[in-house]
Amino acid sequence: MPEGHILHRLARLHTEWYSGGPVRVSSPQGRFEDGARAVDGRVLVHADAWGKHLFHHYDGGLAVHVHLGIYGAFTDTELPLGEPIGQVRMRMIGARYGSDLRGPAACEVLTEGEVDAVEARLGPDPLRPDADPERVWARMSRSRSPIGSLLMDQSVIAGVGNVYRAEVLFRHNIHPNRPGRDVTRDEFDALWADLVDLMEIGAQRGRMHVVRAEHDGGMPSYAKDRPRTYVYRRTGEACRVCGTPVLHKVMGARNLFWCPTCQPG
Structure with a gap:
């Protein structure tokens, strides 16, 4: 989607x-x-x-x-x-x-x-200038639901899908199972700012670019003509940062990917 x-x-x-x-x-x-x-x-x-x-x-x-x-x-x-x-x-x-x-x-x-x-009915959209991240924080900081689910809930935050969910959690070393209320304010602020930047790059280029320049090498992307990802659709492949095999599970009927070393439980 x-x-x-x-x-x-x-x-x-x-x-x-x-x-x-x-x-x-x-x-x-x-x-x-x-x-x-x-x-x-x-x-x-x-x-x-x-x-x-x-x-x-x-x-x-x-x-x-x-x-x-x-x-x-x-x-x-x-x-x-x-x-x-x-x-x-x-x-x-x-x-x-x-x-x-x-x-x-x-x-x-x-x-x-x-x-x-x-x-x-929608949560704040990181790409809209009128987006209020305080609304997202208010929902997330009170929730026992995993942050991996909250990021996909369009009533909490609008526009984030499976790729941005997996990649932004990796970029901030957050395990997708961590309850929203256990995410610190500093972590949330950094995650929100990163989503704003990453999604704006995607809007300008028409392609998701989520891998930092220093990690943009090694194994090719999960599909032809797609930029590399850190974990999305890379089950069993070596993490681009630490080399640990990337894991996969289903969360909320959607495939989820993470590195167990970079994103400790």
Whole structure:
């Protein structure tokens, strides 16, 4: 599932490409036909993201809400667009660019009040300038739940997914099973600041870069054309820092990876 940096990158791109002018919106697949009709030809005011949610805000107080889920993806290109390929849920056409959305978990038109309701259910997003880390600390510092679970709870902190969860805990030598209330304030402050930096790099580059320069060597990445990770999807491989085999387990139905030496229990 795309993590928050991808949605913020899309929001910035779509604001640059489409804001300030009318956008033709259609649903070649047909599943978003009524929603597309409601915003077709309206002026896109701006796009923004909160966690894993993307919002296209149009004039007249309507917004298209997109959650990519596991399979969703935008294809963005310069005009002209060819005939739709595959199941295109939503097609956007501006003055110079076009975007096709396929396979989202959600694609719906909301009022601004409904947008506010969606955002109210989400925790602070490290990539938003209005994010309040004190809200995260208040939840985490009182919780007996493992920090590995809290980081994935979108009502606690929005936008962090499996990769950032595993990697930021490694970078701060925190075992994923440690209860949230046992994380110190200094550890939390450092972890939050690191998430802000790492996710901003991801938003700018469109790729996660989590390995420090001095460790960015040795075994290749877990997949072709992906930057190296410290522990994510490296079960049994040597830790890039200490050489201990990386461990794996399932936490909250999601795969979790850590180094038992660098992240002692």
